[in-house]
Amino acid sequence: MEQQSTDPEMSPEYPPLATGGVQLLIICWIFTPLAIVAVGLRFWARRVKRQSLVLNDWVIAVALVFNCGQTALLTYASVYGGIGHHMAELVARWPETVPRLLKCYVAAEPFWITTNSLVKFSLLDFYVKVFSTSKTFRHVCWGMMAVVGAYWFSTFVRMFFLCTPFAALWDPSLLQTVPDARCLNLTAVYLSVSVINLLIDVTLFLLPMPLLWGLHMPQRKKLMLMGIFGLGLLVCVITGLRIESVLHLDLADVSYTVTGDGIWSTMEPCLGIINACLPLYQPLGQRVSRIFVWSTVRSGMGYSDQNGYREDLTYAESRKKVVSASQSRNNKRRPFVPLEGDQWTSDELEAGWTVETGVAMDPIHESSSVHCAESNNRSDSNKIQVTRGWEIDHRGTPP
Numbered sequence: 001m002e003q004q005s006t007d008p009e010m011s012p013e014y015p016p017l018a019t020g021g022v023q024l025l026i027i028c029w030i031f032t033p034l035a036i037v038a039v040g041l042r043f044w045a046r047r048v049k050r051q052s053l054v055l056n057d058w059v060i061a062v063a064l065v066f067n068c069g070q071t072a073l074l075t076y077a078s079v080y081g082g083i084g085h086h087m088a089e090l091v092a093r094w095p096e097t098v099p100r101l102l103k104c105y106v107a108a109e110p111f112w113i114t115t116n117s118l119v120k121f122s123l124l125d126f127y128v129k130v131f132s133t134s135k136t137f138r139h140v141c142w143g144m145m146a147v148v149g150a151y152w153f154s155t156f157v158r159m160f161f162l163c164t165p166f167a168a169l170w171d172p173s174l175l176q177t178v179p180d181a182r183c184l185n186l187t188a189v190y191l192s193v194s195v196i197n198l199l200i201d202v203t204l205f206l207l208p209m210p211l212l213w214g215l216h217m218p219q220r221k222k223l224m225l226m227g228i229f230g231l232g233l234l235v236c237v238i239t240g241l242r243i244e245s246v247l248h249l250d251l252a253d254v255s256y257t258v259t260g261d262g263i264w265s266t267m268e269p270c271l272g273i274i275n276a277c278l279p280l281y282q283p284l285g286q287r288v289s290r291i292f293v294w295s296t297v298r299s300g301m302g303y304s305d306q307n308g309y310r311e312d313l314t315y316a317e318s319r320k321k322v323v324s325a326s327q328s329r330n331n332k333r334r335p336f337v338p339l340e341g342d343q344w345t346s347d348e349l350e351a352g353w354t355v356e357t358g359v360a361m362d363p364i365h366e367s368s369s370v371h372c373a374e375s376n377n378r379s380d381s382n383k384i385q386v387t388r389g390w391e392i393d394h395r396g397t398p399p
Contacts, residue, residue, distance in 0.1 A: 002112060005223070012081070013226050014080050014094065015082040015085050015090065015093070015094050015097055017078070017079065017084070018082070018084025018085050019084050020083050020084025020085075020256065020258075020259035021079070021082075021083040021084040021259075022078075022084070022174065023084075023263065024074060024078050024081075024083055024084075024259055024262045024263055025074075025075060025078050025261075026073055026267070027069045027077075027263045027267060028075055028078075028093060028266050029071075029264050031266060031267055031271070032067065032068060032071045032266070032268035032270060032272060034062065034274060034285065035064060035067060035269075035270040035273040035274060036068075038273055038274040038277040038278075038387035039060060039061060039064050039273065039277060040327035041277065041281060041284060042057065042060065042277040042280050042281075043057065043061075044284065045280050045281055045283045045284050046266070046280070047067060048283040048284055049283040053227060054129070055125050056121075056122040056123070056126045056127075056129070056276075057122075059118050059122040059125065060119065060120050060273060060276055060277065062118055062212075063115050063119050063122065063269070063273060065275065066111050066114045066115040066118065067111070067115045067270060069111045070108050070111035070115060070265075070266070070269070071121070071266065072110055073104045073107055073108045073111065074104070074108060074266060076104055077101055077104035077105065077108075077201040078099070079264075080100060081097060081100050081101030081255070082094060082097045082098075082101055082103055082255050083101065083255060083258060083259060083262065084255070084259060084320045085255055085258065086253055086256045087252065087253045087254065087256065087258065088253075092125050092257055098255075099170045099171055101254075101255055102169060103168035103170045104255070105170075105258065106159075106169045106170055109159060110156055110159065112265050112269065113152060113155045113156060114152065114156075114270040115195070115272075115273075116268065116269050116272060117149075117151065117152035119218065119269060119272040119273055120148045120200060120201075120204060120272075120274055121145060121148060121149075122276050123204055123232075123275075123276045124141045124144055124145050124148070124280070125141075125145075126276070127207065127208055128142070129143045130208075130213050130279075131208065134211060135206075136169055137211060140207065142208070144200075144203065144204070144207070147200065148200060151196055151197070151200065151208050155193055158189070161184075162183060162186060162189065162237045163175075163181075163182070163183040164180070164181060164182055164183075164186050165178060165181060168181055175225060176344075187246065187247075187249060187251065190246050190249070191243065191246050191247065192200065192248055194239065194242055194243045195243060197239055197398060198236065198239040198240060198243065201232065201235055201236045201239050202236050204232060205229075205232040205233055205235075205236055207227070209226065209230075210230055211324050212225055212226045212229060213226065221282075227277055228278050228327075229275075229279060231278060232273045232275050233273050234271060234275070235268060235271050235275055238264055239264075239266050239268055242261065242264035242265060242268060244260075245260035245261040245263075245264050246261060248260065248264040249261055256317075271341075273343070316340070327347065
């Protein structure tokens with residue numbers, strides 16, 4: 001007996017990791033952390049912009065929790081369930097592994113459908129808040145929310161009627177031993193769920209495009225914004241690839257053929273979470289840009305003492321020096337000389353406005369900062385600049 005227990009030909013308690021299981025583990029532990037980082041950056045962006053969290057933020061956070069649950073199940077199935085091995089091999093050498101794998105496969109579906117539905121809810125709520133001026137668009141978004149809710153509910157409830165008894169989903173032997181035991185065409189059911197999911201994803205991708213194209217902004221910025229929202233097209237592509245994997249799913253050898261379905265089922269919700277978070281990252285880009293600019297300024301704002309040693313300034317000192325230099329430059333501007341013909345009504349003056357008009361003459365080598373609401377530039381060899389400015393006294397009431 002001792003020789004049998006130490007025999008290398010003896011099967012271990014669990015099947016070793018197969019290629020399919022390793023591939024699924026790699027995908028799970030690359031894309032799930034990316035989704036976690038995406039949600040973390042989303043929350044940070046809200047904090048940078050000093051905005052409180054809204055409904056779509058909380059919904060995407062709950063979606064992330066369900067996505068992590070799916071990742072945990074697929075990880076367990078890959079390590080202990082024999083994903084990547086043929087079913088015949090598992091039945092012959094590790095029979096207890098088969099129900100373990102099938103239970104994980106059945107349990108992962110409600111996590112998958114809930115994650116995808118919550119991502120869609122979050123995105124639609126974001127659309128409603130961003131494009132709130134269009135009443136028709138808001139109604140369309142609310143209608144799509146109802147469609148997504150019906151899709152989630154029907155898919156979730158339908159899962160309990162796939163087989164009678166329900167345990168036949170992970171114990172196929174019940175189909176032979178229990179009278180009137182039966183299962184629906186599981187491949188057709190999984191395929192219909194994936195096709196409906198694809199149609200909803202395509203609709204969500206196309207929904208904001210007409211409004212984005214109609215925005216009054218430079219075309220370059222408009223295309224960039226459409227590109228950010230258009231990353232949902234990648235989710236549609238992943239959903240299409242998942243449909244192909246469902247078509248090639250062999251339920252008689254599910255442990256071997258489930259790898260592709262598991263990979264796309266992992267990538268789809270993770271990319272959906274990332275796509276739903278990307279439009280909110282603008283404050284982070286501005287923060288990083290400011291940090292980069294000030295670090296560049298600071299690197300060039302040291303001074304050398306009498307011994308030739310350079311002393312770097314702190315961020316606050318650098319900023320103070322920049323502001324001081326700007327104020328010094330502005331103080332060198334020559335005073336305005338009143339021009340003839342400029343008359344202002346008593347109403348404008350009594351309303352709290354201080355009016356200055358005149359000619360400011362700057363040397364060619366000086367750069368001036370002109371704070372005005374209206375300016376007319378006339379340049380000749382003497383660089384004469386004609387300006388008209390208003391300084392607002394906030395104690396008064398502007399006209």
